Amino acid sequence: MVKMESSTLSFFKNPTIIIFLIILFLLPHFTQNIHFHHVLIMFLLYATLSQAWNFIGGFTGLVSFGHATFFGIGAYAALVLLKKFGLTPWVGMLIGGGLAALLAFLIGYPVLRLKGHYFAISTFAIAEIMERLFLNWKYVEGAIGLPAPVLEENFLNFMWYKNKLPYFYIVFIFFLVVLLLAYKINRSRLGYYFRAIKQSIDAAEGLGIDTAKCKMVAFILSAFLTSLCGSFYAQYILYIDPPSVLSLDISIKIVLVTVLGGAGTVIGPILGSAILIPLSEYSRILLGGTGKGIDLIVFGALILLISVWQPQGLVGLFRQGRK
């Protein structure tokens, strides 16, 4: 009998997942190493970002190379509103999410009609345009970038200087919520609709699926969640400029993490992020000084290996192992 449990509870009945989550939560408490905390936070951030990207790029199969746009909007919304209007980043985060969703709706209307490579190219182009716009936008300091104002350390200000643990807790909750959301959607009608669209859009339409609407839902949801991550990043780094939050690097990193782990699966983004982010962070430390980009060469080699030997991503390896 096929299991049809769709309740949230069934997720937490899986002992592997529970143990993993508990260990993950306790991990930063074993050491005072700030850099280790940083790697953990980045791991969770990218796992969440990839999970968000997965809705449109993985499940629905529309590979977006423009997610940095939504990330950047979230980052700028939080910091600009805090700096110019004294608005707490928590509200700025929601406003940013709303703006990203609105933008996704506007660009989605033409762009979501495109298929395959054309969708990828157009999202890429939009992201490039956005970066140029922000680079020349005086109000947000253009290419100089926007440092966060120095405010008191507290929850409302979303700022901590000495200790990274509060950031860890926040991103951990983000990660957990988005993970649960992905898990629930994956097993719901919407999840089946996303996958049906990916595998045959004509068949999907013929079975009563409003494919245009479903793609739009996936795109908006993905943009909204990506933007929240952007706001978090801005409050965590406390300085943003277009290259650090709107550049193609970020778009590509999100895609790589998901594809390496396994696009269109709930576990894939976690696996991908667990491998790529520490690799990227530590190779940057070890090799960064010797010449910029060695970490990226390692990245590239890894992607090559995966795409040749395991096109389904690391998830594919696990599945084979189980059989």
Added chain:
Amino acid sequence: MEILKVENLTMKFGSLAAVDNVSMAVKEGEIVGLIGPNGAGKTTFFNCLTGYLQPYKGSIFFKEKEITGLRPNQICRLGLARTFQVVQVFKEMTTWENVLVGAFCRTRDVRQAYAQTIEVLKFTGLADKKDQLVGNLTIADQKRLEISKALATKPKLLMLDEAMAGLNATETKEAIELIKKIRAQGITLIIVEHVMEVIMSISDRVIVFDSGRKIAEDVPAKIVQNPRVIEAYLGVSFHA
């Protein structure tokens, strides 16, 4: 009652009229066969009826409601389902998941949709293969799955585009049985097929297409004697 009515339907690709001023009607509970040589416009006609192509001219009425220009998903929700000549299955899903996607057309609830799925799979005889990935199914089973998916959307009118092409004699016989069972459920059928034995034995009425035009419409016994049909499609041997 007429469940489907088509008036002066024309579909053009550039200057070529793939479907040229075709009118027809289908009564509730009927099986209507659609035949004609390759390139006669049968599939284009199907695509116009199900919303995959926007007709150049003409109107389509389903259950007395005009459906010309609606999107395929809207037409499916109204109760007009179809299968594809080249099977369009969801390759990375299992058999039951494929049918489940169709069942979601009528319910949001996963359990309900699953119950409906199992019912359909039992009806079409795929129940014992429900956990297989569809890539591993035989062509006959894939065609059967194609029909199962469409049935799961609970159609009133089902249009089959060459659901029996490429099947051997036994499989064809099974497919005919299935079509008769579907009709017994009160579902009206339009069938495009090249296998004459099938069309002639199960259709109540046969419509013949040639070069985008409807050249004949009659009961099977008279169609096989129609000189225009013999010339355009059947050939002399079938006549004898």
